[in-house]
Structures are given as C-alpha cells and as structure tokens.
Amino acid sequence: MSREIRVRFAPSPTGPLHIGGVRTALYNYLFAKKNQGKFLLRIEDTDQARYVAGAEEYIRESLEWLGITPDESPWNPGNVGPYRQSERKADYMQYALDLVEKGHAYYAFDTSEELEAMRERLTAARVVQPQYNSITRTQMKNSLTLPEDEVKARLASGEPYVIRVKIPRKEEVRFHDQIRGWVMVHTSTLDDKVLMKSDGMPTYHLANIVDDHRMGITHVIRGEEWLPSAPLHVLLYKYFGWEDTMPEFAHLPLLLKPDGNGKLSKRDGDRMGFPVFPLDWKNEETGDSAMGFREQEYLPEALLNFLAFLGWNPGDERELFTKEELVEAFSIERIGKAGAKFDIAKAKWYNEQYLRARSNADLADFVIEAAKKDEVELDSNKAEAIVSLTKERVTFPGEMWTQCRFLVNAPKEFDEQVASKKWNADAVAVLSAYAEKLSKFEGTYDSEVAKTLLGETADELEIKLGKIMQAVRLAVTGVGAGPDLMEIFAILGAGEVANRIQFAIKNLPRPE
RNA sequence: GGUCCGUUCGUCUAGGGGUUAGGACGCAUCCCUUUCACGGAUGAAACACGGGUUCGAUUCCCGUACGGACUACCA
Structure with missing residues (x-):
C-alpha cells in the first residue's frame, strides 16, 4: 500500500x-x-x-x-496543522528532549562570546574549519562536559541554553536525491547544529x-x-x-543572474530593469520596495510557463503549456542539474504568446483600465477595436493603449526624424487632395474604402503610394510606426482624418 | 580554505558510445504586406580542457580548470 x-x-x-x-x-x-x-x-x-x-x-x-x-495552508488548514511553525512552538521542545534522552542531543550553555572565542582560538591554531563538533564540544560548556548536577542547577536557575545535535565522529551518511543520485557525506565534516534556540524556538533543521x-x-x-x-x-x-x-x-x-555568475538577486533586476518578485512590494517601515511581474503586466500563465521551463522540460519540442498541461507532463526525472540563467527576453516572448491567446473581450478590459489612467473613458467597442489592432504587436497589455493614444488625442507634434525624411511635396499633394475628397465624402468609411480612395487619389496625381505612406501615417498619428493605418482611418472616421491631415499640412514645415 | 553540487549554440535546453549534435528565445537576411506588425523561409551559433576505456567518445571513468551552494542560536 x-x-x-x-x-x-x-x-x-x-x-x-x-x-x-x-x-x-x-x-x-x-x-x-x-x-x-x-x-x-x-x-x-x-x-x-x-x-x-x-x-x-x-x-x-x-x-x-x-x-x-x-x-492545505494556514488559511485553509487540513487536519495536520498548525501550518505556521510559531504556533507549534510548544511541541518542538518535546522532540528535542526526546533526542537528549536518547543521547543524540545535548544542552549547551556557551554564550555567544564564548563561541566567538572558540572560533578565534581555532583559527589561530590554523584549524581549517572552526566549528562546534565532536572534538571541540569537549572543551565547551555543555551537558557532555559539565557534571550532571551542575547541568541540572543551570537548567533550574533559568540560565539560557540551546540544544545541539550530537553528530557522531566517524560515520558515513548516504542519501538519495531524485535529481542528483546518491550523495555521500562524512560526519566529520558536519557540526553539532543547534536544534533549539535559547528563545525556545526550534531552528529550521529541527522544525x-x-x-x-x-x-x-x-x-x-x-x-x-x-x-x-x-x-x-x-x-x-x-x-x-x-x-x-x-x-x-x-x-x-538555482536560478542564476542573466549575466556573469551567481544566483539571481534583486539587484540584478533593478540593474537590468526587470522584476525578480511576483508582485510589487513595499515595506513602510524600512522603506524598501520591489517591482513585481504582475504590475509589469506579465500574464500569470506566461510567467508560469516560463518558470516551469527554467530547469525542467518535457523532453519533446513543445514550448507552450497551460498549467494543466504542465501537470500532465511534469516529472522530477526531467529536472536538470545545472543552474539556469534568468533570461527575461524569453519571458517576454511567452508573454506575447499568451497575450495573443487571450480573447479580445478580456483584453479590452485591460485597455479600458490603461486609458482610465490617462483620464480617457473608452467604451468597450472602441477598446475591442484597439485590441484587435494591436494585440499581435505588443509584449504587454498596456502597450495596446499607449500605441493607440493618438486615436483619442490628435497629434499636436510630429516625430521630427520621420518628418525630415519622409515629409515631401508628393505626400502633401496627395494628402491635400485626399482631405478634400474626405470632406465631401458620404457613405460608409471603412478600411477598404479608405484605402481605395487613397489609392485613387495617388493614381490621379501619378504618385506611388509606397513612397508616401510613412508621411500619411505621420500626418494622422504623429509618429512613423504603429498599427494598420487604414484600420486607424476607419476608426477615426472620414471627417477626423481630413481634419488631422489639414492640421499636419499647416503645422509641418512646407517641403521644397 | 573545507564539504557538497554542477559544466551541450549568447540564453533555455534535447540527445547520448558511430547523429549533417535537434528545438526554442534572441540576432541577421529574404519573402508576404502599396505603411507598421504578425506570419513564413533561410542563416550564423555549442558538446570547458587533459588523460584513459574503446575499433570509435560529446556521451563511460579519472583528473584539471571554471562556476555555484553551504560553512549562524537565518531559513
């Protein structure tokens, strides 16, 4: 069984x-x-x-x-509680005492000064490993060296003490690790670790x-x-x-820092601009804080998938796993032995994958929230339009909004680099003719219509569209890159596009 | 220093006595797109080193180097 x-x-x-x-x-x-x-x-x-x-x-x-x-947890206990060690405090002493009785542990009365003195003495004597062990304990104040009645007296007087494990002098300890195989250690390299601290709490080892x-x-x-x-x-x-x-x-x-060597620390994240903690953290007392993956807009399913693959893999070539699929595929045998460097670029890729897998309705809520922070109220139709325009091109949900801010706020300024390179007489000619047509336009202005109309205008002037598209984008959005332009035109509507074009022609320097 | 653990492309990794050493991220180039992306294709890119064992070792063994963890009345 x-x-x-x-x-x-x-x-x-x-x-x-x-x-x-x-x-x-x-x-x-x-x-x-x-x-x-x-x-x-x-x-x-x-x-x-x-x-x-x-x-x-x-x-x-x-x-x-x-x-x-x-x-099972402190907040959802099963029947083996408590799930907080401090709440089990009273029990640990009984276990420690049991070990003392069996001769596998003992009381020690050494003060921290005496401990320090012992280490100094050993270091001075060039002992490689100054520690409380089978040799040094014979020179310390503990229930192995002190007479029994003195030990009793000290205990009775309430003198502070710890309980240490009595590690045997010469013994081989062998144990199996599911990842590393058999590991062998000699007890001569182990020390008499404290089991019960003088404050009555157990150490990790006992607890x-x-x-x-x-x-x-x-x-x-x-x-x-x-x-x-x-x-x-x-x-x-x-x-x-x-x-x-x-x-x-x-x-x-272990999880290692992305560059150089050593384990991943908070400093690495701060230095390179990525989180090392799941959630934002702020300690009011000490003032220390940390940024979290959640607040940086990593999707939980993306973080989970990324983390799972840091040290484990399913053995085939699949990369994308839901939590349920991870459960199905997981095995300890497939966990690697070597530390894994924390490569945030891969995490971003996972985020993109899962972002695209989310429904537009779901993502629309993100966009509405992001817009709210800019004091812009978006209805769900508009938000969904923004989502379908951008979800394929961003890493983080919030970028869907930042890439589309211009939909609500018409550009007042224009990217200078793009302007100097792409703003030319041909573009101005096509744009003013296009704006003219739009101001008289009636009917449905969708992306197809917008495109056809623009194409016709360029044809009439015998100008290649490809040469002026960047300028068109600049005029309407203020920048040189972004979501599909014709979709943007459709969302803006004919009148708004015309207005923006006219504003751009007036405010951008007149090309030669 | 000591003990223990580790080492395949820049990164995450697959593989395992005979392979063109496979995939993914990132990077580069091309295609698609009258814009921007997505997407697709292609490419550059790795078995730390030295000895064994073997017909043959990246794979097994031993060393070396390098890296890491631990070495508290912290967990």
Missing part, C-alpha cells in the same frame, strides 16, 4: 517571495497534482527577529495570482523534520542551497526513528 503523495512549500515570511521560491512552489504543485497528491503551504516563522509584517499575505497573494493554490513527519510529507522538493544540510536531516530522521517514512529528497538547481 503506497502513501498519498504529500509535498510542501515552506517559505519564511521575511520579505517578498523571491521568484526562485515561486518556481520551487510551482514544481511542488506540479508534482503533487501529477500524482494526485496534496500540496501544502507551511509558514516557517521560527526566526522572530526576521519576521516581516505583510510577508505572509504577500506569499498567499502571489500563489493565488499564479494559480498555485495550496490544498522542518518534525513538521514534515507530522504532516506526512513524502517528498521534499526544495532549493539546492539545502543540499549541504540534507545529511543532518537524514541523521535526524534516523535518531527519531522515522526512517521508514523519511521523505524522498529533490534539490532543485
């Missing part, structure tokens, strides 16, 4: 959720759904000093925006083992930065006697 697949995403609420964390959440989600399992969210808030107000809500909103919804066990986690899918402490975790499972239900591990490759 096999257990139900249960995975968790366990961020700590210390600030905005990094995009790498989002990918970790995504992979956990995909793996759970693929295997008809459960995806849980657990808040790792055991560091009270680093707790940032609003961070939890940020995590929740980010996941919601992307549709990576946890089956994550206890919680994963109690929450029935079957697979731990997390970032590569945890790989070095995985041997400790394996040891803890063994000391607790939970080897039978120890989860499988999968350590994900």
